[in-house]
Amino acid sequence: xxxxxxxxxxxxxxxxxxxxxxxxxxxxxxxxxxxxxxxxxxxxxxxxxxxxxxxxxxxxxxxxxxxxxxxxxxxxxxxxxxxxxxxxxxxxxxxxxxxxxxxxxxxxxxxxxxxxxxxxxxxxxxxxxxxxxxxxxxxxxxxxxxxxxxxxxxxxxxxxxxxxxxxxxxxxxxxxxxxxxxxxxxxxxxxxxxxxxxxxxxxxxxxxxxxxxxxxxxxxxxxxxxxxxxxxxxxxxxxxxxxxxxxxxxxxxxxxxxxxxxxxxxxxxxxxxxx
Numbered sequence: 001x002x003x004x005x006x007x008x009x010x011x012x013x014x015x016x017x018x019x020x021x022x023x024x025x026x027x028x029x030x031x032x033x034x035x036x037x038x039x040x041x042x043x044x045x046x047x048x049x050x051x052x053x054x055x056x057x058x059x060x061x062x063x064x065x066x067x068x069x070x071x072x073x074x075x076x077x078x079x080x081x082x083x084x085x086x087x088x089x090x091x092x093x094x095x096x097x098x099x100x101x102x103x104x105x106x107x108x109x110x111x112x113x114x115x116x117x118x119x120x121x122x123x124x125x126x127x128x129x130x131x132x133x134x135x136x137x138x139x140x141x142x143x144x145x146x147x148x149x150x151x152x153x154x155x156x157x158x159x160x161x162x163x164x165x166x167x168x169x170x171x172x173x174x175x176x177x178x179x180x181x182x183x184x185x186x187x188x189x190x191x192x193x194x195x196x197x198x199x200x201x202x203x204x205x206x207x208x209x210x211x212x213x214x215x216x217x218x219x220x221x222x223x224x225x226x227x228x229x230x231x232x233x234x235x236x237x238x239x240x241x242x243x244x245x246x247x248x249x250x251x252x253x254x255x256x257x258x259x260x261x262x263x264x265x266x267x268x269x270x271x272x273x274x275x
Contacts, residue, residue: 005178007124008049008238009110010057010196015039015050018108025081033245044122049200059109060191061089066125066181068117075100075116082106082114097170123172124199125181129189132233136168136184139233146215147175158184193234202242206269212239213266227267240267247272
């Protein structure tokens with residue numbers, strides 16, 4: 001199974017505005033497609049979906065984008081651009097873990113962690129808080145067991161002189177070669193994982209759809225409509241055919257396929273093809 005995971009950001013009818021804002025900041029970026037419901041774009045060559053989902057879900061810091069910059073000048077440039085209309089969660093400054101780091105929530109609600117690192121890379125970051133605090137290591141082992149071609153790259157634990165000793169302060173991992181970050185977030189946070197930021201898993205066959213759906217909805221996971229589900233940690237996933245755009249955009253039966261999909265939880269590809 002070879003699946004190129006990518007994040008989906010839920011906006012209240014601001015997806016194209018957000019995509020244009022982000023593409024104007026990051027290099028190697030472009031808008032791929034723009035429909036009334038979905039905007040596909042790339043930042044630093046990484047695919048992202050913007051969904052015009054309405055006011056139902058609001059993006060929060062539980063899933064942010066972690067951006068490593070190979071020099072301080074670039075981290076300052078990104079910070080200054082993203083700061084337009086933003087709320088600062090942690091000021092851009094020197095910290096024990098980096099000579100320059102900052103965390104902000106941009107004007108569209110999405111959060112960014114900007115850090116001087118060793119190379120330019122962009123990775124979704126999962127923050128395990130509240131009832132999920134302390135489960136990061138369990139999640140790392142679980143996710144890398146679900147996806148082939150996966151590995152835990154780095155794990156830094158909170159030091160023994162802190163109340164959080166043994167929990168994950170910062171971890172990098174890959175799912176089907178897609179780079180991600182995960183952390184345990186101590187403190188009284190007022191947010192949790194939600195549908196506002198989900199992870200899309202494109203599947204080339206019904207066998208793959210069935211596999212990922214069963215993995216995520218078993219052992220405490222939950223099903224939702226149209227290929228959406230939550231795993232046992234509360235993280236939202238979209239398990240969808242890799243040719244979903246073609247199936248729903250087909251002039252001959254796209255509308256019927258859409259109506260069929262709206263009645264499904266797990267996607268059944270044959271029913272979309274034959275709608």
